[in-house]
Amino acid sequence: xxxxxxxxxxxxxxxxxxxxxxxxxxxxxxxxxxxxxxxxxxxxxxxxxxxxxxxxxxxxxxxxxxxxxxxxxxxxxxxxxxxxxxxxxxxxxxxxxxxxxxxxxxxxxxxxxxxxxxxxxxxxxxxxxxxxxxxxxxxxxxxxxxxxxxxxxxxxxxxxxxxxxxxxxxxxxxxxxxxxxxxxxxxxxxxxxxxxxxxxxxxxxxxxxxxxxxxxxxxxxxxxxxxxxxxxxxxxxxxxxxxxxxxxxxxxxxxxxxxxxxxxxxxxxxxxxxxxxxxxxxxxxxxxxxxxxxxxxxxxxx
Numbered sequence: 001x002x003x004x005x006x007x008x009x010x011x012x013x014x015x016x017x018x019x020x021x022x023x024x025x026x027x028x029x030x031x032x033x034x035x036x037x038x039x040x041x042x043x044x045x046x047x048x049x050x051x052x053x054x055x056x057x058x059x060x061x062x063x064x065x066x067x068x069x070x071x072x073x074x075x076x077x078x079x080x081x082x083x084x085x086x087x088x089x090x091x092x093x094x095x096x097x098x099x100x101x102x103x104x105x106x107x108x109x110x111x112x113x114x115x116x117x118x119x120x121x122x123x124x125x126x127x128x129x130x131x132x133x134x135x136x137x138x139x140x141x142x143x144x145x146x147x148x149x150x151x152x153x154x155x156x157x158x159x160x161x162x163x164x165x166x167x168x169x170x171x172x173x174x175x176x177x178x179x180x181x182x183x184x185x186x187x188x189x190x191x192x193x194x195x196x197x198x199x200x201x202x203x204x205x206x207x208x209x210x211x212x213x214x215x216x217x218x219x220x221x222x223x224x225x226x227x228x229x230x231x232x233x234x235x236x237x238x239x240x241x242x243x244x245x246x247x248x249x250x251x252x253x254x255x256x257x258x259x260x261x262x263x264x265x266x267x268x269x270x271x272x273x274x275x276x277x278x279x280x281x282x283x284x285x286x287x288x289x290x291x292x293x294x295x296x297x298x299x300x301x302x
């Protein structure tokens with residue numbers, strides 16, 4: 001209507017219409033405000049009534065707990081009940097409230113609790129817990145993995161030790177080769193129930209071995225096997241004097257002897273990775289054939 005200029009004879013009617021519209025709008029707003037205030041007042045009254053009821057129940061429970069000494073209730077249960085009553089009282093009388101207190105996971109401040117206990121005539125105090133009872137501190141220590149024993153084969157020498165293993169020997173190679181071999185525990189734990197295999201090259205043959213080296217399986221004639229119930233750390237077995245026939249044709253400038261071991265606390269045997277002891281003839285050219293070692297799995301002594 002402000003954009004449409006009324007005629008002079010209509011000014012009075014327009015004014016009356018605007019005043020009536022304003023009064024009606026004001027009346028509607030006032031009625032809504034009064035209705036909202038009445039609803040809010042009723043809600044507050046209902047809430048206050050409920051709080052008064054809870055407060056009365058809390059007071060009655062507090063009086064009951066205070067007068068229940070030397071009755072059937074245990075002292076621990078009585079004190080726990082008093083703490084619950086004080087937590088309810090703190091919630092009723094403070095705003096805002098820590099959500100942890102509302103959830104029952106945390107008690108009110110220690111100073112406020114002790115002050116309320118003193119005013120109730122109680123002679124005990126509460127203490128802040130060192131850690132939350134719902135989140136216990138658990139310290140676990142993983143057990144260390146047991147150490148594995150390690151055994152090394154070596155040509156025998158007076159200074160044999162874990163740091164002085166001899167895997168290469170130079171000597172004259174004819175139809176026969178004579179060597180002295182032993183095995184030593186190079187770890188810091190004993191090796192238990194030890195089986196040791198010495199394996200000659202595929203085109204070689206054993207001529208003589210000491211009695212402690214036996215042939216367990218006729219299908220693996222190049223194997224000789226020894227057994228030890230225990231090998232102590234840094235301790236070598238008695239030396240074995242061995243004689244091996246070298247291939248005549250084609251003649252070899254070196255021969256190999258393989259070593260395998262297995263024990264109760266050792267790593268599994270890898271038959272494709274023997275410990276190789278090499279015997280070479282310095283008078284023969286290195287380009288001559290070196291017989292290989294068979295990778296056929298060995299057999300455990302019965």
